[in-house]
Amino acid sequence: MLSPPPRLLPLIAILTLGHVAVSGGRVVATLFALKSGAGDGAAGLIIGLYAILPALFSLQFGRWIDRFGPRRVSLLGIALILTGILAPVAVLALPTIYLSALLCGCGLTLVTVSVQFAVGSLPVASEAERVGLFGWMSLGFSTSAVIGPSVAGSVIDLAGPRAAFAVLALACCSTLALVSRLPADPRSVQPAASGKLGAGWRGLLGDAGLRRIYIVTAANAVAWDAFTFLGPVLGHHANLSATAIGAMMSSFALGTFLVRLVIPAIAHRIAQWVMIGASLLLVAAVYLILPFVSWTLALFALAFALGAGVGSAQPNVLALLHRYAPVGRIGEAIGLRSLFGNLSGAGVPWIFGLSAASAGLLPVCWAIAATSLLGAWWARRG
Numbered sequence: 511m512l513s514p515p516p517r518l519l520p521l522i523a524i525l526t527l528g529h530v531a532v533s534g535g536r537v538v539a540t541l542f543a544l545k546s547g548a549g550d551g552a553a554g555l556i557i558g559l560y561a562i563l564p565a566l567f568s569l570q571f572g573r574w575i576d577r578f579g580p581r582r583v584s585l586l587g588i589a590l591i592l593t594g595i596l597a598p599v600a601v602l603a604l605p606t607i608y609l610s611a612l613l614c615g616c617g618l619t620l621v622t623v624s625v626q627f628a629v630g631s632l633p634v635a636s637e638a639e640r641v642g643l644f645g646w647m648s649l650g651f652s653t654s655a656v657i658g659p660s661v662a663g664s665v666i667d668l669a670g671p672r673a674a675f676a677v678l679a680l681a682c683c684s685t686l687a688l689v690s691r692l693p694a695d696p697r698s699v700q701p702a703a704s705g706k707l708g709a710g711w712r713g714l715l716g717d718a719g720l721r722r723i724y725i726v727t728a729a730n731a732v733a734w735d736a737f738t739f740l741g742p743v744l745g746h747h748a749n750l751s752a753t754a755i756g757a758m759m760s761s762f763a764l765g766t767f768l769v770r771l772v773i774p775a776i777a778h779r780i781a782q783w784v785m786i787g788a789s790l791l792l793v794a795a796v797y798l799i800l801p802f803v804s805w806t807l808a809l810f811a812l813a814f815a816l817g818a819g820v821g822s823a824q825p826n827v828l829a830l831l832h833r834y835a836p837v838g839r840i841g842e843a844i845g846l847r848s849l850f851g852n853l854s855g856a857g858v859p860w861i862f863g864l865s866a867a868s869a870g871l872l873p874v875c876w877a878i879a880a881t882s883l884l885g886a887w888w889a890r891r892g
Contacts, residue, residue: 514646514774517632520691522650524584525625528591529651531682532618533658535595536560538666538674539607548604558856559608560615565852567616569711571623572845576838580624581692587620588685595679602672610675621685623848627841628692630832637829638778644825645773652767652821711846719834720843722888726786727827727847729885731854733793734820736878737762739858740800741813744871748804761810765817773825782826787889792819794882801872 514522536557543552564571575583594613597606629647634640658678665674715721741762745755796816803809827847835843865874 515643518629518643518646520688521625521628522647524685524688524692525622525647526650526654526657527681527685528588528618528621529654530658530661531591531595531678532560532614533655534662534678534681535610535614535658535675537659537662538671538678539598539611541666542598542602542607542671543604546604552604556607556611559611561852561856563612563616564619565849565856568619568623568849568852569842569845571620572627572841572843572848575624575627575841575845579692579694580628580841581689581694584621584624584689584692587617587624588682588689590614590617590620591682592679593617595675595682599672599675599679619848619852623841623844624692626828626844630828630840630844631693636778637782637833640829640832641777641782641825642774644828645770645777648773648821648825649767649770652763652770656763656767714836714839714843714846717834717836720831722891723827723830723834724847724850725888726790726823726885728850728854729790729881729888730793730820730823730827731851732858732881733790733797733816733878735854735858736874737813737816737820740871740874744800744803744809747871748806748809750806750809754806758806758809758813761813762817765814765819766821767817769818769821770825773822777825782830783889786823786826787886789819789822790882790886790889792816794879794886797875797879797882801875 539556540553543549543556571583590613594610594617597610597613600606625647626644629643630640632640632643634643661681662674662678665677715724741759742755745758750758792815796812796819800809800812803812828844831843831847832840865877
């Protein structure tokens with residue numbers, strides 16, 4: 511699959527434009543808090559607020575998709591994003607920024623889970639083709655992670671934070687013209703729930719295949735989220751400049767982007783569990799080496815390799831979820847995966863930050879490596 515099929519493009523656009531608005535809004539919100547004198551604590555609180563509601567309710571969001579369909583759920587998500595982005599346009603103040611973070615984080619999760627459901631429900635000739643579809647979808651997400659903050663920073667410099675929020679709202683508004691391409695009725699793409707597994711998250715975790723998927727999901731999320739904190743810290747310990755640290759983090763993002771560009775072309779050659787296991791082994795190797803490296807180019811190379819490792823897992827995991835999820839509960843299964851990811855995003859930087867401050871970087875990096883090795887072992891059992 512050398513290019514995305516036309517039926518996939520509107521779904522990628524919905525996710526990409528929604529993420530542009532939220533990722534850019536996150537930058538505007540944190541910079542406003544810092545420049546208004548609220549301090550680092552307020553900036554950290556804002557980042558946490560983006561993840562807190564998704565961490566609590568992602569499983570319920572998935573159930574809504576199974577019941578009401580991805581179109582209605584994504585419309586709710588877009589409405590929440592727009593409300594959150596436009597609130598600071600009307601009243602640019604710290605309480606409104608906090609509200610914006612809550613609404614945008616919740617809205618983006620609704621849109622993301624809806625699009626993941628819709629992409630996995632597209633007819634395919636093989637499981638490898640489904641992996642390719644999720645590879646293209648993830649590539650759109652990686653692209654928006656670069657575009658959103660870049661647009662936000664440029665508009666802030668030109669016209670201020672209120673104008674930046676307004677421009678980002680336009681990106682989100684454009685998704686409304688595409689929502690009709692999402693399935694309106696979940697029964698049109700999946701039958702009703704069969705009751706084969708027990709109800710709730712315990713029932714999903716009771717299935718050996720799904721449990722294995724969630725374990726590797728958690729291992730991958732921990733490795734990814736930890737680097738958002740450890741990357742700058744490692745660069746600081748290596749006496750890198752702020753520009754060099756930023757370039758190192760860009761190397762990580764480039765790794766995720768390029769591996770997702772390749773996945774659609776190689777998915778039919780490499781089994782999904784094999785690719786996940788290999789990626790987690792690569793992640794473990796990087797974290798084992800990182801504490802001993804201070805040479806700038808070596809840090810860039812390791813950051814790129816780490817990005818490639820964690821970036822290759824998501825398309826395969828999402829394809830496997832659609833294979834293993836019980837009939838009528840695909841949305842719920844995706845929602846539970848999102849819950850694990852948001853819990854990691856909210857807790858991992860804080861936990862490892864405290865651990866690094868008290869015990870140093872070596873045990874933290876090796877603990878993450880051990881987690882990745884455990885995930886690779888579980889993937890091998892697949």
